[in-house]
Amino acid sequence: TSIYQEIVFAKKNKRKLLVILLDPEKILVSDVALLCSKIKNAPVTHIFLGGSTFNGNYLDELIVEIKKYCTLPILLFPGDHKQISNEADGILFLSLLSGRNPDYLIEHQINAVPFLKKTDLEIIPTAYLLIESGTITAVERVSLTKPLDRNNIDYVCQTAKAGEFMGNKLVYLEAGSGAKNAIPLEMIKKVVDEIQIPLIVGGGISTQEAIEKVFEAGADMVVIGTAFENDNTFFN
Ligand code: 1GP
Secondary structure, eight states: OOHHHHHHHHHHTTOOEEEEEEOGGGOOGGGHHHHHHHHHTTTOOEEEEOOSSOOOTTHHHHHHHHHHHOOSOEEEOOSSGGGOOTTSSEEEEEEETTOOOHIIIIIHHHHHHHHHTTOOOEEEEEEEEEBOOSSOOHHHHHHTOOOBOTTOHHHHHHHHHHHHHTTOSEEEEEOOTTOSSOOOHHHHHHHHHHOSSOEEEESSOOSHHHHHHHHHHTOSEEEEOHHHHHOTTTTO
């Protein structure tokens, strides 16, 4: 079975999925063994690997090293086509539907094709929606796009639904790494009612209680980056 089928299966069975986002820029290959021992003690189901500014150096080596210690599925979460490695299991093929920069809607995706054709990665088309979070986050800075208004839930729902109609398999509501304000729970509930496909929520989620609330609101996958980066014992 594919990683995506397992995500859909988990959604159907209301089994919540917890993702650790690792930013390759912040990890040394020599740190991986220890890092993986911490991940093993945590109720984590998937690893996302990527960042807005990573140049792709050592990505293969890093993934090979992670796979020595950890059997969780690794999905690339790339900022651009330089962050593609056949050592991973799959890739979120993101389209930044909240923004109006054609580079992040289609140009990077086109440029990724020659690289993707050399891999057997599972490709999961994902509608990626950046939501305003009280601070300017890396996604906004790097993509040169404005996030969606966090108070205009109807428009966010419409965008998510458009993403589904376009054939995306996942919707990712992103507040941005280290966001001051995470995605509003009310927004998560409304988007879940609107779409049939699984929903990923991330950005600025920094406590166990917050994770629980996001799951209760209906998210299928929750992504934790900064909280685990700052404290490797976060889940213990
Ligand atoms: C960012 O959604 C992820 O792309 C995770 O954000 O670093 O704030 O947990 P945090």
